[in-house]
Amino acid sequence: MAQLIQPADVGESTDPRILRSRRMLMDSLVRLLGNKEFEDISVQEIADEATLNRATFYLHYPDKNALLRAMTAERFRCLITRRGLSFTNCDGALRAIALGVCDYLAETAGCPSQLAKMPLEGSIIPVVEDMFREGAGNHPVKAGVDPELLATSAAWAIFGAASRWYQTPDRISAEEMAGKIEAMVKPVFLSAAEHF
Amino acid sequence: MAQLIQPADVGESTDPRILRSRRMLMDSLVRLLGNKEFEDISVQEIADEATLNRATFYLHYPDKNALLRAMTAERFRCLITRRGLSFTNCDGALRAIALGVCDYLAETAGCPSQLAKMPLEGSIIPVVEDMFREGAGNHPVKAGVDPELLATSAAWAIFGAASRWYQTPDRISAEEMAGKIEAMVKPVFLSAAEHF
């Protein structure tokens, strides 16, 4: 049993020291990613840039991948809420979410390269999943359809598509791509919906 | 530029020494995964179990994740071809592919646990993608629909769903799950198809 609990997952901590340390670590990583690639950044560097001890790092995250995941999830969630996105008002939400994912991938391209190789699925997909899950209550589905599963698959489909788009050399605009993704994924929801 | 070429990718090598070494490394990893978790296995152990020098490992794979990816891709592809699966005869192929993914995840459960935490997306999804791409030729699609994108999204959707299923404590049978996945993903293909 490697790590049953991921310290950074429980964001419920109110201790200002913890919040401060985690913020400094995330900010540190963001800064460092501007200079070099993720794989070339050591935990020591992250700690130094954050003016924290290396041991303190391990107090919060089991390894640098965990920090990357936490950071990505936070930044992506931030981008989404900054846009006031949610699935409560449903019209165009699918396209907006797809656009959010595309934009985030492109935006974080401040990093030198190979962002697509980084393990971002684990951070972005759950956030997208949550949004679908949140909006699921408003929409009755056919018998036998599992809304949870729907949310999961849709989130993976969107991320996969956005990821492929981002890796494409001469890519179309994020807006165009979001339109394509919407058109492609929408049928999943339509066919699951209880029409009457 | 981390690694522009992944040595193991070019399977075009005919040198028996290379083939032998890679096979032994993969088999070694399979065996070790029966005893302990991936994260707790060192490159030295893999090399020892394979009766190869540690330097030889790095001659073939940049790190143990690359070996895991290569091994997973090979084993999954093997399972698929063993079942004679392809998208050329299209009827039920979608369900069969979904079943293949579910079965592979469940089968590899010989590993102690946390298989879901392993980076398997990078190995399984491309294989599934290839199958869709292969079968795409037979099916004309509406104007503006990109078959490549379709393949990517479908592969991600299926893997995501199967992955969620596998992580569920009291899960339904793989066959049942494959049915659900088929029903969910099929509309994507139907709506993209050129009906007449």
Next chain:
DNA sequence: ATGTGTAAGCGACAATTGCCTATTAATTTT
């Protein structure tokens, strides 16, 4: 304000990683 809990800092540790330079052994080419 004063203690109690807990985070942060510090130094050190064995283990692992990724890479390097020969040197030897095997395949492939000629």
Next chain:
DNA sequence: AAAATTAATAGGCAATTGTCGCTTACACAT
């Protein structure tokens, strides 16, 4: 069959990782 090519081995290297035990400093409740 000899030569050229290339994989495998051996040993060693600095750097990094993940983890300790211990001490100091801060936060919150009393």
